[in-house]
Amino acid sequence: MSKQRVVVIGGGLAGLSSTMKLAELGVQVDLLSLTPVKRSHSVCAQGGINSCNDQTRQLGDSEWKHLDDTVYGGDFLNHQPPVKEMAYWAPKVIDLMDRLGVPFNRTGEGFIDRRRFGGTLYKRTAFAGATTGQQLLYGLDEQVRRQEALGNVRKFEFWDFLGPIQDETGRCRGAVAQDLVSMEIRAFPADAVVVATGGCGLVYGRSTMSVFCNGSAASRCFQAGAKYGNAEFIQVHPTAIPGSDKLRLMSESARGEGGRVWVPRKPHDSREPDNIPTGERYYFLEDRYPEYGNLVPRDIATREIFDICVNDGLSVDSERMCVYLDLTHIPKAELDRKLGGILEIYEKFQGVDPREEPMRIFPAVHYSMGGLWADYVRSSEGGLQSGAPRNHMTNIEGLYAIGECDYHYHGANRLGANSLLSCIFTGLFTGPSIQNYISNQSGGYADVEASLLSGAVSKQQERHDNLLTGNPGSDENPYLIHQELGDIMTRAATVVRRNDQLKESIGKVDELHERIMKVNLADSGGWSNQNVIFAKSVQDMFPIAKCILKGALNRDECRGAHFKPDFQRPSLTAEDPAERRKQAEAWCDTFAENNEKYLKSTIASYDANSMQPDLTYEDVDTSLVPPRPRLYGLVGAEDIEQVWKERSGEKKDKDDTLAAT
C-alpha cells in the first residue's frame, strides 16, 4: 500500500504541530503556507500558555478548574468536551514544548516560571520572555525542518490555498493552491486536508493580526460548503498600540506582571503622567472589579476602556482615544527579564520608553473565537474520544479544521494564554484521528481521478484569468475597497453593537461585495502578482464579514465579546433586602429564559446564488459545567449568585430524586 498523504494548510502553531505529529505517525505531509512557516502569525503571541501546574495544584487548582475558568470566561458558549480534553492535556503540552527546547523563563531553582493571566486567580501561564508565541513556533518549526530533512514533509511556502477538491460524494480528496511567485495553480491530491489558517482580523482592515490573517482559506472552505460557527464572536483586545498600518498588541502579560490601567480624573489633564498625584488618578479597573482588578477577562477590560474614553470622556489624549497602561512602578531589571520583547516594540514604534513613562493604549480587534464548524466525539469521561476519525472534521468529509480557525474552544470570549494551548493541542490531538480516518477509506490520494484534479485547477485558473482581464472599464480598486470594508466592520461589529447600525452595515457590505467582484487591477502580469492575490483575498473576506454582521444582528443579547447595550441585563438597584431579593429572582428568570433562546452556536452555511449566509442554531454541550451567570463586577452579584445557587441546588435535588426512582 502506498503511504498516506495529508495536506496541511497553514504553518502556525496548529499547522506545525499537526504536521510534526502526522510525520511521526508515518504520514507524508505536504505543508502549504502563504509565508515561510517560521514567519507565521503565531510569532505575534506574546504573553504565554496556560496549564494547571505543580504549584497552582497545591493552592487548589486542577485541570477541572482550568476547564471551569475557560467556559465561565467564554460565557458558556464553548463546547465543553473539547475544552475538558484540552485542559487535561495542557500540562503535557507544556512538558513537550519544554523538551523541544522552548526557552521558558525559569525560577531560581530552575523550574518553569509562571505568571497570572486574565480570568483566573491562579498563576497558570508559562512564558518565554514576552515572545512566547514566537518561541513555541520556533520549537515546532525546528522539528518540522527536521522531519523535512528526513523526507517526511514537503514544504510549499508562498503558496495560497484556493479551495478543497471534492469528489462526487463530497469527500475532500485534496487541495488546489497557487504559487505566489510563478502564479502556477496546482492540485495537491491527499487522503485528508487540514485547515489551520488562523483568524480573519483583516476583515476589519487594521487589527493586531499579521497581513496573512485574511480569513480567505476558511472562507474558501465555507464557500465550498463547509459550515462556519460563531462568526460574530470577535475578540477585541483591551490593550494595543494604535498605528496607521497595524494596531500592535500590548500583551496582557503587562498587566499580569503588575501593570495598572488608569486615566487622569481631570479630562485631558495636560500634566505629564508622573506629575499627576495618585489621588487624581482613576484606576478604574481596580476600582470597579476589586477581585480581578486589572486582570478581568478581555471583553470586560475592553468595554471599560472604551466606556471610559467614549462615554466618560476621560481619554488621556483629546485627539486620539487612549488610556494609560503603567509599568513604571516595577523595577526595570524585572521588566526587562519578563517583558523585554513587548517593551521594545513599544519603544521602537512609539519612541517612548515604557519603563519611564506609562504607555498609551486602546482596544483593537485581536482574535476570532468562531471559525469553521467541526465535529467531535465525546468520550464516556466527558472529554474527547482519542483517535476518533470525526474529531475536528468539518461537515466536508476528509476536511479538518484546527487552531484559531475552528470554533469550539473559546466560546464567546477567549481567556488570555489559552490560544497557544488550543492551537498546539488540536494539532497534536488530531494526528491519530486523521490517520484512523485515512485507514478506513478505500481509495487513497494516489487513486484520485486525474479529471477531478484538472477540473479543480481549471476552475481556479478561470477565476484567476477573469480577475486579471475581466473588468477593463472598471475603476474599482481592491485596496480602497478593503479600507472601506474595514471601516464599516470596525464601526459596526467590534466593542458595542447596535441593530440599526448592523442593518445599515449589512446593506453597505452587500454593495461593496458586488463592487469587489468587478475590480480592475493595476497589475495584470503573470509573475509574483500580489495585486491579484490580494484582490482574491478581499473578495473572499466578504462571506465571512457577512456571517459576522448577520450573526451579530440576530443575536439580541450580551454574551462575552458580543455586547449589545439595548439587551443588557441591569444591575440590582434596590436597597431593601426583600426587594433586592425579588430583583435577583427576576434577574435569574430572565437569565434562564435568555439562555433557552441564545445559549446556542450560530452556524452559517453559504448560499452561492444569493451570496448570503444562511444561519441556523446548534445546541452547545454544557454537560460538564452547568451555565451560571457571569457576574464579574456587577452590582448585586452576591444576591444573584445566591439565588442561582439555590435554584441549581433544587434542580440537582430534583434530578437526583428522578434518577433514584
Next chain:
Amino acid sequence: MIALDSAAKRPEFINVRVRRQDGPGKEPYWQLFKIPYEHELNVISVLQRIAAQAKTSDGQKVAPVTWDCGCLEEVCGSCTMVINGRVRQSCSALVDRLLEDNPDELVLEPMNKFPVVRDLMVDRQRLFRGLEKVKAWVPVDSYYNMGSGERQSQATQEQNYPLSQCMSCGCCVDSCPQYQKIELERMPNESDEDFLKRQNEAFDEAFVGPHAISQAMLFNNHPTGKAIADERMDALTDTGGIQMCGNAQNCVSVCPKEIPLTTSIGRAGRAATVHMIKKWFDK
C-alpha cells in the same frame, strides 16, 4: 505619539525612490513615487499607499511595488529591505526618523545577497537551508508525553533566550562581506527536485552565515540538543563553515534583535578548535 519636534517643518509630500526589477535576471530600474505626508508613517504604510495609488510621481500608471511583509511588529522577519542604504526591517523604519536623516527622499532597495524575485521581494531559502545544515533542532525521541525536560538555571535561560529570538530576517548575512549572492538559473527541462538539489548543493558549498552559527551554539547549549553537538561542529568545520568568517562584525551591528552574534561566533570558533583536535586524536 512619537515625540516629534513640533517646530520642525514637515514636507507636504514624501518622495520615495524604489529600485524595481520585474523578475529574476531582468534589469533593475528606478521609479519615483510621491505620497502625501502623514504623521507616524512607517515604510510599510508608505508601500501600502503606493500600492493603492499605483502611479509614479509623474502620473504614469504602474504595477504596485512587490514586497514581503507579515507581522508588522518586527518579530516575523519578513520585511527586510535596504532603506537609505541600510539593511533593516521596513516595519520598524519610521518615516519621521528617516526624514530627519534625509529630508529629500526615501530610497528603497531589495536585499543585496539574495536573488530578487520581483522589486523588493527576494528569495531567502538559503537562510533556512543553513538552519538545516547545522541541525538547528533538539533531537527528541518522540512527540509523546514523556514528562518535562531537564531543569534549567535562570542563567542558562538568559543565555539561550536572546539567541532563540533570531527571526531569520537575513540582515546579518546581507551585511556580511563573506556571504556572497548565489543565483542559479534553471536549466531547460530540469525538474523541481533536481533544481532544488543543485541549489542546495551550491548553498552548502558557500558560507553558512552568522545566524546559522549562532543557532548551532544555541542548540549545543541545550541539555538534549547537546547530544548531536559533534554533528553540528562537523557542519561548522566543513566547507562554508566558521573558517569563512572574516570577523568584519557587521552582523552584530545590523541585527534588529541585537543578538550577540559575534559572541556566538567566538564560542563556535573555540568549539571548532577543540572539535578538530578531538577528531585528530580519534583518527
